[in-house]
Structures are given as structure tokens and as C-alpha cells.
Amino acid sequence: xxxxxxxxxxxxxxxxxxxxxxxxxxxxxxxxxxxxxxxxxxxxxxxxxxxxxxxxxxxxxxxxxxxxxxxxxxxxxxxxxxxxxxxxxxxxxxxxxxxxxxxxxxxxxxxxxxxxxxxxxxxxxxxxxxxxxxxxxxxxxxxxxxxxxxxxxxxxxxxxxxxxxxxxxxxxxxxxxxxxxxxxxxxxxxxxxxxxxxxxxxxxxxxxxxxxxxxxxxxxxxxxxxxxxxxxxxxxxxxxxxxxxxxxxxxxxxxxxxxxxxxxxxxxxxxxxxxxxxxxxxxxxxxxxxxxxxxxxxxxxxxxxxxxxxxxxxxxxxxxxxxxxxxxxxxxxxxxxxxxxxxxxxxxxxxxxxxxxxxxxxxxxxxxxxxxxxxxxxxxxxxxxxxxxxxxxxxxxxxxxxxxxxxxxxxxxxxxxxxxxxxxxxxxxxxxxxxxxxxxxxxxxxxxxxxxxxxxxxxxxxxxxxxxxxxxxxxxx
Numbered sequence: 001x002x003x004x005x006x007x008x009x010x011x012x013x014x015x016x017x018x019x020x021x022x023x024x025x026x027x028x029x030x031x032x033x034x035x036x037x038x039x040x041x042x043x044x045x046x047x048x049x050x051x052x053x054x055x056x057x058x059x060x061x062x063x064x065x066x067x068x069x070x071x072x073x074x075x076x077x078x079x080x081x082x083x084x085x086x087x088x089x090x091x092x093x094x095x096x097x098x099x100x101x102x103x104x105x106x107x108x109x110x111x112x113x114x115x116x117x118x119x120x121x122x123x124x125x126x127x128x129x130x131x132x133x134x135x136x137x138x139x140x141x142x143x144x145x146x147x148x149x150x151x152x153x154x155x156x157x158x159x160x161x162x163x164x165x166x167x168x169x170x171x172x173x174x175x176x177x178x179x180x181x182x183x184x185x186x187x188x189x190x191x192x193x194x195x196x197x198x199x200x201x202x203x204x205x206x207x208x209x210x211x212x213x214x215x216x217x218x219x220x221x222x223x224x225x226x227x228x229x230x231x232x233x234x235x236x237x238x239x240x241x242x243x244x245x246x247x248x249x250x251x252x253x254x255x256x257x258x259x260x261x262x263x264x265x266x267x268x269x270x271x272x273x274x275x276x277x278x279x280x281x282x283x284x285x286x287x288x289x290x291x292x293x294x295x296x297x298x299x300x301x302x303x304x305x306x307x308x309x310x311x312x313x314x315x316x317x318x319x320x321x322x323x324x325x326x327x328x329x330x331x332x333x334x335x336x337x338x339x340x341x342x343x344x345x346x347x348x349x350x351x352x353x354x355x356x357x358x359x360x361x362x363x364x365x366x367x368x369x370x371x372x373x374x375x376x377x378x379x380x381x382x383x384x385x386x387x388x389x390x391x392x393x394x395x396x397x398x399x400x401x402x403x404x405x406x407x408x409x410x411x412x413x414x415x416x417x418x419x420x421x422x423x424x425x426x427x428x429x430x431x432x433x434x435x436x437x438x439x440x441x442x443x444x445x446x447x448x449x450x451x452x453x454x455x456x457x458x459x460x461x462x463x464x465x466x467x468x469x470x471x472x473x474x475x476x477x
Contacts, residue, residue, distance in 0.1 A: 038135065038218045038357050039330065040291040042282070043349070044275060045094075045222070047087060047143060047229040050301020051323045052308040053268055059306055062265040066276030067327065070295060074329030075338045075376060081400070082299040083346040085314055085321035085391055086110050086460060087168055087229075088145045090298045090346050095126045095146065095157070097350025097367035101390070101450035105147060109315075109392055109459040110168050119147015122156035125362040127350045129158030131220045134359040139209055140164060142202050142224030149189055159222070163187050163205050169253055170226055172198040172233040173241040197235045199227045199267075203274035207281040218357075223278065227271040230302070232259030234266030256466045264304035289331045292356055294349065296326040303467060309422045315462050317389050317398040317407060318424055328376055330356075335378060342375045342382040343400065352376070388446045392459035397447075399439045406439035415439070 052058045056071040083093035083100055088110035092100035100106025105118045120126070128138040139161040140154045145168045147153070154162040165184055170176075175185040175198060185192055194201055206223045213219060231253045233240050244255045275295065282288045300321040301307050302314045312318020326344070328334060347369035354360055354371075361367040374380040389398040399406040403419040415429040415436045429436045453459075462470045 039332070040218045040287060041131070041136075041220045041353055041357070042278070042291055042293045043220070043222050043353075044278075044293065044295045045142070045224040046271060046295070046297045047224070047226045048299065048302045048305070048314055049228060049268070049271075049297035049325065050305030050307040050313075051310060051320070051325055052306040053228075053301060054272075054325055056327075057325050058308060061261070061306075062269055064268065064272040066272045066279065067295060070275070070279065070293065070329055071327045073331065073336050074293070074327060074334050075340055077326040077328070077344060078339060078341050079343045080296065080324050080326035081343070081345045081387060082297065082322050082324050084109065084389070085299050085316055085396075087143075087298045091144075091146055092120065093345070093347040093368075094298075094349060095120065095128070096124060096365070097127065097347050097361055097369045098365065099347065099368045099388070099450060101453075102368075104451065107392075107451060107453050107457045109457070111145065111147065112458050113148070113167050115458070116148045117151065119152030120157055122152070124157070125365050126158045127353065128154075128220060128222070130350075130354055130359060130362065131357055132158050132160070134354075134357050135217055136220045136357065137217045138220045138222075140222040140224065141205050141209065142222070143168070143170075143226050144224075153189060155188055161188065161209075163192075164202065164224065165226065169229055169231070170198060171231055171241055171245065171253055172226075173238045174245060176245070197270070199225055199270050199274050200235070203277050206278045210278070210281045210285055210287065213285070213287075225271055225274070227274075228264060228267040228305075230259065231255055232263050232267070232304075234263050235270050236266070237263065256463075259304055261304055291330070292353065293329045294327070294353075296346075297324040298346075300324060311423050311425075313462075315391070315393065315460055317391055317396045317409070319405075319418060319422065322389065322398075333377060338378065340375065340382065342372060343385040343387065344372055345369065345385075345387050348372055386442065388443060390447065390450075390453070392453050392457055393461040397443055399443050401439060401442065404435060404439065406436065406443065413440075 054064045054067050056068045056076060082090045084090045086109045088108060089100045089106055092103055092106035105111060105120055108118060111118055132138050138159045140159045142164040144154055144164060144166045148166050166186060170184045185194060202225055206221065209221060231244060240258060244252050282291055299314050300323060307313060307320035310319035310323055312320035314321055351361055351367045351369050351371040352373050355373045375382055384402055386401040394410050397408045403417050405416045405418045407414040413429055414427045415432060416424045464471050
């Protein structure tokens with residue numbers, strides 16, 4: 001009887017509250033975070049953003065105030081790496097939490113539009129599918145690049161919703177692609193036409209998604225921008241879009257005669273502003289405190305990027321091709337204004353974010369990454385890591401172990417201390433032959449556990465006809 005009276009009083013309290021609100025003219029809506037213990041997750045991925053392209057990482061030619069503020073509100077990682085020096089390969093590792101070389105599609109560097117039969121198998125557990133199983137609603141807004149319809153796609157791999165591009169690039173204004181690619185912009189699995197600058201379009205959809213949330217399930221929102229990937233078009237460069245499409249056809253989005261540091265700066269500033277608008281929406285909805293926000297890049301920067309203090313760029317296993325910015329904010333758990341030197345890789349995000357959500361990777365597909373949540377929380381000191389890479393073009397291979405890095409490019413071998421020699425200039429291979437031998441053997445042992453790269457696998461190279469500073473880079477026919 002006592003329990004019934006308690007329930008009656010609770011029900012009466014709700015009725016009185018509703019009546020008072022209606023009498024006062026107030027609107028009533030459930031808080032999206034009401035009765036929710038698990039954190040929301042907003043994972044923001046830039047495309048080809050260099051390590052030094054943000055103010056908080058040393059950029060001085062232009063400002064990135066919103067991303068700099070994000071860093072001040074949380075944690076900035078200084079030794080974060082991409083799993084690959086190119087986009088789709090890293091995206092395989094990010095979504096599976098495993099070395100991309102375990103999957104046939106992950107061998108491609110990157111997946112060309114002509115290979116419609118290669119992609120992420122829908123049967124493979126993914127970060128969105130595992131979070132969905134744990135009670136999350138999931139959405140991808142932006143770039144997919146893990147295989148094409150009808151065999152592959154976001155909705156087949158754990159996402160509830162999708163708006164974006166299936167392929168590796170898209171025009172920022174007409175949202176079309178070359179003749180060897182699927183049509184540019186898709187809503188779920190149907191092509192759509194929408195106006196506007198693509199970076200803004202994605203940010204607007206992300207804000208719309210957040211504004212439509214109601215109470216109940218937590219969300220996992222992947223916001224994968226294409227900026228600052230080519231074509232080199234800032235928000236005011238629609239004339240350049242018409243030029244490269246009208247005069248050469250849509251297949252010329254890789255316009256070697258385009259771009260400049262100024263245009264690139266406009267693209268990054270636009271990206272920064274777009275992220276700022278989405279973060280503002282989080283604040284306005286009262287979601288910021290219990291939302292994990294991650295911002296990072298899929299690989300190092302390309303020709304107009306500032307990769308300082310590193311050498312190399314996208315498509316190379318020098319630090320400039322694989323060292324990336326990485327920011328994490330979770331006000332409920334992470335103290336602000338932190339810098340952390342933990343060595344980490346793209347594939348670490350899956351076990352780390354699953355741990356934050358109170359779940360684990362599928363035991364049949366164990367992660368190659370590490371749960372770094374204790375380090376991110378500041379409870380543990382950085383832990384030593386040994387990480388591996390390979391890149392087919394120029395037979396590149398690399399190992400990072402403690403402060404040491406083994407690097408091979410064609411027949412040239414190098415040993416660097418990348419903590420004291422960030423620019424990879426002092427080759428210590430002859431000075432420390434035992435370390436060189438040990439790391440080479442580590443790479444060979446690891447490589448036997450991965451799929452082999454065959455002659456059919458595509459690997460993008462830096463064209464010596466395009467970049468004068470790589471005049472020895474071309475692979476002979």
C-alpha cells in the first residue's frame with residue numbers, strides 16, 4: 001500500500017508540473033541527456049589536414065579559433081598517428097579498430113572508384129555497429145570511402161543514417177565526381193541534389209541532426225569532412241569549380257594547376273568555423289558536458305599543408321605523412337588545457353570509445369588498438385607502444401617503438417630518434433646497428449600476420465610531374 005501511495009504521489013506531481021507549465025505558457029521537451037549515463041560521441045574527421053595546420057599546433061599564417069578552443073577545453077595529443085599515409089586505408093582501421101592490412105579493401109591506397117567490388121564487408125563488426133549494439137543511435141555525415149554501392153555502404157556497416165559522399169573526393173559546389181566514380185552526394189543510398197559549399201552543408205546537417213534529438217538513447221555521430229582535401233576551392237571559389245568542371249570535365253577535380261597557400265587557408269578556416277557551429281549546437285542543446293568530442297585527421301597534409309616540424313607529406317611514411325593533430329574533449333571526465341605525449345594510432349579510437357561507452361570489441365575480431373582511456377583521463381602515464389606501417393609505393397615500411405623509428409624507402413634504410421630529431425635528418429642506422437636489426441625483425445614478424453600486397457593493389461604515388469620537390473619520386477613504368 002505504501003508503494004502504491006508513493007507512485008500515486010509521483011504521478012500527481014508530474015500532472016501538477018505539466019499543468020503549471022501549460023498555465024504559464026511554457027514549452028516542455030525532454031532533455032536529450034535525460035536518464036542517460038553513457039556518453040554521446042561526436043567524432044570529427046578532417047581530410048588531409050597537416051599536423052601544423054591548426055593554431056594550437058603552431059600555425060601562425062591564419063587563425064583556427066574554434067579548434068584551438070576545443071584543445072583548451074580538453075586534451076591535445078602530440079604523438080598521434082594515422083594508420084596510413086592515405087585516406088581509405090586509415091578509414092578501414094578507424095572503423096574496425098584493426099590494422100587495415102587484415103582486410104582486402106584496406107590494402108588499396110586508396111580505393112579507386114573503378115574497384116566497385118572492394119570494400120568493407122558488412123559482416124565485419126565496426127565502431128558504429130558495436131555502439132549500436134550497446135544502445136546508441138548512429139549517423140555518418142560526410143565522407144565514407146570504404147566501398148561503393150550496391151555491395152558496401154554506411155547503412156550496411158552500422159550507421160542508421162547517412163548523408164555524404166561514397167567516394168574519396170567531391171566538388172565543394174556542384175557535388176559531382178568524375179566519370180569513373182559514383183554520383184557525388186547521397187542521402188542514405190539514393191543520390192540527392194543539394195546546394196551550398198560542401199563543408200557548410202555537412203556542418204548544417206550535423207547541427208540539424210543534433211537539434212532533432214529527443215530523450216533516450218545516446219548518439220554516435222561521425223562527422224567526416226572532406227576539407228581540406230582537393231579540389232582547391234574555398235567558400236568564395238565557385239568560379240574555380242566551374243573552371244575545372246567546364247573546361248576539362250568533372251574528372252579534373254585533381255587540378256594540378258590550382259590551389260595556393262591562401263586558398264588552402266580559406267578551406268581550413270571554413271572547416272574551423274563549421275566545427276565551431278556544430279559545437280555551439282551541442283552547447284545550446286545542453287549536450288556538451290556528457291559528449292566526447294574527438295577531432296583528428298585521416299593522414300598527414302598534402303602540398304599546401306603545414307606539416308612542420310616534420311618532413312614528408314601524404315603518401316609518405318615520413319612523419320609528415322602520418323603524424324596528425326588529435327584533440328579530445330569530455331567536460332564530465334577530462335580536465336581542460338592538457339597536453340599529452342601518448343603515442344597512439346587511428347585504430348586506438350575503437351577500443352577507447354567502446355570502453356567509454358561501457359562495452360568492448362567483438363572477441364572474434366580483436367582490436368589491434370589499445371584502450372587509452374586511463375591515459376586520456378590522466379590516471380596513467382603514457383604507455384610504450386610499437387606501431388607498424390607499410391605503403392606499397394616505393395616499398396615503404398616503418399616501425400615506431402618508444403622514441404625510435406625504423407624507416408625504409410625502396411632500398412634505403414633509416415633509423416631515427418623522432419623525439420630528439422623530429423625532422424628525421426640524422427640517420428643512426430650505422431651508429432646503432434642492434435636497434436636497427438631488432439626493429440627490422442619486428443616489422444618482418446608483424447608483416448607475416450597481415451595480408452600480402454599484390455600487383456593488383458593500387459597505391460597512389462606523388463607524381464614528379466606535379467610536384468617539383470619530388471623529382472625523383474616517379475615509379476618507372
